[in-house]
Amino acid sequence: MAEVEVRDIRKSFGAGTAAVDGISLTCRDGEYLVLLGPSGCGKTTLLRMIAGLEHPTDGDILIGGRSVRALPPRARKIAMVFQSYALYPHKRVEQNISFPLEAQGLSKEERAEKVNWASELLGIAHLLQRKPRQLSGGERQRVALARALVREPQVFLLDEPLSNLDAKLRASARLDLKQFQQRVGVSTIYVTHDQVEAMGLGDRIAVLNLGRLQQVGTPEEIYHRPANTFVATFVGSPPMNLLERDGRIIGFRPENIELEKGAAARDDATIFRSRVLRVENLGADRYVYLRVKDETGDKNVIAKLAIEHPLRVAADDDADLIVRNRHLRTFDRSSGQLIAA
């Protein structure tokens, strides 16, 4: 168990642009830190540099306060779970889990003991004699986790471990992952492009884009106080609505919108005139697609309204959009950065 710190780390492949362009970030001891970003944002490269599979062009990596920049992967006391789980296809589950222990040179008895402990913990004791191809996606994930666990690493590095599972399994696998980490208490760095996973799993989330760190914070901070327009639109589904007004960008979440016809001006809220394009009923919620005129032209806005509230507007109606001022966020128009209220 240890703190992981990257300092002003940089990685460029060839002469092209940097995949990771100067990121400084700390994963605290025992913390579950999620690296979130679209594909190509550098999150996997960052993880691979922490693992030692890529060599940083610049900057330093510290695990437990010690620089590991010069150390090969096997000397870093880390465990990694790949997106594909990378189980050794020719080895039985038992041999897969004991492989890191063999590499450490443990005796047969010690290995058997640890394999049993890890497989009991992950509920795969009955699968030990199977080959990886005889396992389901969820079982493979657990074998990969068990193999990561037996080394008793200082840090877990997980690279999109849920993306190979089908949607049904994913929710339960997420719960398993979180409970597992809470039980073993090892610092975990988790890479994903799925904001639902990030919000659900992370103690803190680091949002990356174009090789740069956009914001680090708790899921609440990321969601309610996005540091810039990228984070505002990347996190949340549907994303935050952005409109231009008075030379600034203002943003508000779809669920913070109230719709009314002919609303009167209020002190505690801002009102936008809009036209309803379409209403979608999604069971628990409905999405209302609206068109709002702002300083640069027509913008589409999505409102998310609970189904219990009766909807008094229909397609092609004019409707007024009411957003309480405490739900409004303001961003600088040129830099996109949040302007503190």
Add this chain to the structure above:
Amino acid sequence: MSQPAVRRTVIVDETVGAHHLLDNESVLGPLMLSPLLVYLVALVGVPLVLVFVYAFSDATTGSQDFSFVGLQTFQNTLADPVFRVALRNTVVFTVLAQLIVIVLATILGFVLSADFRGKWLVRFLVLLPWTTPIALSALTWLWMLDSLFSPFNWILGELHLIDVGTPVAWLGQDNLAVASVVGLNAWRTLPLAAVILMAGLTSIPPELNEQAQVDGAGFWKRFFDVTMPLLAPIMMVAILFGIVATFTDMAAVYILTRGGPGTTTQVLGSWSFYTGIQGGSLAQGAAIGIFMFPVLLGVCILMLRRASRVDVV
């Protein structure tokens, strides 16, 4: 793009019979296969049948008449001491050559699948022996191993490892002649094996090796515990190809040593040729050739079984 797309009318003459005939897979399939079938029957099938017919007869190259003599020819063949040497040599040469090939091809496979500057040149050079006809390359080797003109002798002489006055007779001494024939066969089958192993190496997902690195395995542990087991099935294919090429070879021996010195490098292929064609005893030549059959049959069965159960990672 508001204007409608131009309508085109394709006129198909439904009355043309050949058109329909070629659309029919049960006609087109055999038609396209027929050149290969003709080739196989004429140049492989017929000679194979003839070999079996001759082996049980007293046929010679001098006359078109022959009568069947049962197993007499086989008894004569087994009693022939040269045949026994040839049989042993064939097996030994094949095993030795393939052992060399496995080691070198694995190394070359890594080199070929690695990414570096000028790799096209290395790939080209590695493949060169395979593209050269055996007769041509054996002649080159004959010159390379010539007792007077051998560049090897020249190099060794320059390095003062041998006396220039008494050059090494590469093909004239028993052990060196064997080594030369084995070396030529290894050199010749190496490129195909290297390319097959390269394909095998590239098909292993890179994250397995990375996972092993993170799991704490060093280079040799990764090589013997991860790469080799995953490479084994495809390596088997490369070896089987190599066995077929080496076991049936006669050109290397025929051009380099003619089986000599004495009968030291005689193999089944060359001895069959010397006995059957040059010695005139077609029957005995055929009988010698038939002794290759069980080995090749076994290899074929292994190959086909391999091919039919490819392990998907």
